[in-house]
Amino acid sequence: MASVNFIYRSHKENAPLKVRLQDKDVNNDSYQFEANTKIHTSKEFWNGKLKKDKNGKLKDGRNLENYSVLPVRLLSYQKLSGTNLGSQLNEINEKTKNLENFILEKYEQDKPTKENKEWLKSIIKEYYTPKVEKRIYPTILVDFIDFYLQDMKAINELKESKRKRVNTTKNKIIRLQAELNKTYRITDIDDYFKADFVSFSTKYKYSQNTQSGDFQRIKTICKHASKKGLQVNDVIFETDFKITKAKSPKIYLTYEDIDAIKKAELKHDYLENARDWLLISIYTGQRISDFMRFKSDMINTDESGRKFLKFIQQKTGHEMYLPIRSELIDILNKRNGEFPRQISDQKYNDFIKEVCKVAKLNSICEGKKRICLETDKSKATKYDYRDVLGKFEKWELVSSHIGRRTFATLNYSKISTPNLMYFTGHTTEKEFLNYIVLPDKDKANRAYDSFANMDANKTKQRTLEVVRNDAVNQ
Template identity: 30%
Template sequence: MASIKFSIRNPIKNKRCSINYYVSIARGKRIRGSTNIKTLPKYWNPQTQLLRNKVEISNTRDDINEKLKKFDSFVYEKINSYHTNDLDEIQFRLKNDIEIFFDKKKKEDKPLKLLEFYDWYIEHYKSHPLPTTGNILGKGTAKTYKNAYRIIKEFNDTMYKLEYKSITVSFYDDFITFLTDQDYSLNYIGTQVKVLKTMMGSSFEKDLHQCLDFKKKYFKKPSEEVSNIYLTVEELEKIENVDFSDFKNIKIKESFILTKELAERARDLFLIGSFTGLRISDYTKLNSDNLIEEKGKPYLRVKSQKTRKFVTIPLHSILKAILNKRLNEFPKYMPDQHINYAIKEIGKIAKINDSYTKEITKGGKKVTFSDKKYKFICSHSARRSFCTNAYLSGMPVIDIMQISNHSTEKVFYNYIKLNDIEKAEKISSNTFFK
């Protein structure tokens, strides 16, 4: 599988030069570096790739040549010991082992450290399929993992140095306390634990450690049900009917001024998400190529950025109206945060003014927020509105999940947001109560 060569690069007469190694693994994957061994060019034999049989170096020649000869078998043994065909992983681990072999790195540093593994995992799976899903890491997930890396690195830098063996039940308590003291919400704390468990599980599968406390029931992901909003069909129609003719520019922050054109674009993008069930990473990047027709009916066909699966969605009348208004073109891309800024202002104009209360655990304490509903609208409310409204309309859950790509009914039911009155109204439509 691998080929190995030694050479002296840019040899200078009468000057000791480093012997460099070149390991070609496969398909362009290479490792190169210094062996930490130096010699005069006249003692190097490029044909045998060993030191020449010279009296002047007889004291060290045999040891050096033996080291170089052993390197060949060392590389093959290491590659076989990794039990993987993933060339990036082989390259990453072999480079670490080679540095140990040539005494460039202490042996106790041999296993890829936990924080290093975070970094490797994120970068590697951006372009390689995850073993669990067969899909690459989505941009949103990669961002979540990068934030988790930043937070656990902060713990590492301020509390105590982390190794795989540090991840114990005792560590779990300390980490939860640390996150709580940072005033994070309970669900955000749960995200940090979930990512850590993912990293520990993946590194365990790669034989980097044998530490299994993270699998214990105690080492759980904290979570709580939070009442995130959805907009009713009537509220969405109010947003659709907002008149922007007298709209004045709004300075949201130094870097963003909400203009009439941006407000209309944000409104249309939000409505597209609300009547397709697409994630924001998908509904902000649609173009006319996503429109198809089957048996005379128009559909939207999209490959999900997160799941890499295709989904085909019938066009709602509101989506048809948006396309008709825009001459069959979709609104241009708009960043997530800009939509968040804009949709609150649009909700205010549309008078989405019902009182709304949200309760979360933050910093270990229950915190309640009460305000007008429009202040809680965000870009993600669109997808949740679709799922909830489709469910209330009587659309079979299996059909909604075909569009939303929720993995299980349990996940779906936790995702849609109905209060007890709305649930009762849905139940009352059953023939049992007639």
């Protein structure tokens, strides 16, 4: 019967143990395998020769629990787990026992020949660096999407908003498959799939921008599949394999709109609460996922008495320090320094529309409004709502993003673009400029005024320097 022993065979004071497996062949001849382990100990600890008397004391009279050196072979001393010595002994025993069990189990499975001297070394290597089983990914697209989400979660790149968007896209593919009675594999994502997807999306009145976002997610998922070794169609790597976005009209609140919102006579407390959140979003430029979490304990005062709002942006993970403007202080003072009550995203969107309607923001604007396609709303499902382009009264187009767009638009050219991008959390200027709702001519006029002010300041500075030099010469 095979047996495993651990041996200290180094001349050094501290070294790893060796392990030896011994057995006999059919002729009763002994043979053995030997290899190094990663179990480190000291020569004194392993080779100590101590004996205890019937009273549990060492022969030299010292109490066992006060003795700092003990040989591992005295396993009866494991009871000393409360002492440093007992702890060390238990640790060594646990490591050797676990490795012994692993070796014997593998020996029974592999049944290596006695000539295979490298067998034990390979087993020790496997013990300390276990093989990671290769994950088997499905090749059907909708099945792979679940694995994609798991992978993104494993590397902390799956926010709740992303998970919802991906699952929405997945559900559309499932509906498309059911309608066409076909199953799409990852290798099927090509121009024919694109045609099917566009036809389906158009039939059910999904906007071009919604189609573009869904299609981009599908491409991203397929690229992930390629990284995992699955076969994909090369077309997914082509830049023109996409659904082009349509330019979507956006609105923002003018200074006159903001003044009307402030002065609106609201009859309900929930509208007053929503109005203050809307104003907070205008003064801070933050996403609803961030500003709706604001609390008074996020306010910090520096050594100069300046107040800042300190928080972590949920989407980007950036640490933010927002200067607290006087308008924001006025809102906090209404509630003894506290922010308004938190409400859900859906209620916020509904309530600020009511606020803007009371404020009489009735000008006709082009934009997208979410409507129900089902005439009988009692039968409507989540698939029956669409953002439809048209001309509506301004209050109907107000949503949670309007505060952020208003902040970026009203402060464009007044605050430097890098500073504005810091406040909004945009990482590229292209993304940031999408939030600027001004026509190109207005943007150019603002840029012109900024350059004119810079030139005027330089001229003023040169004049002051000349006057100062003349005064010195006199």
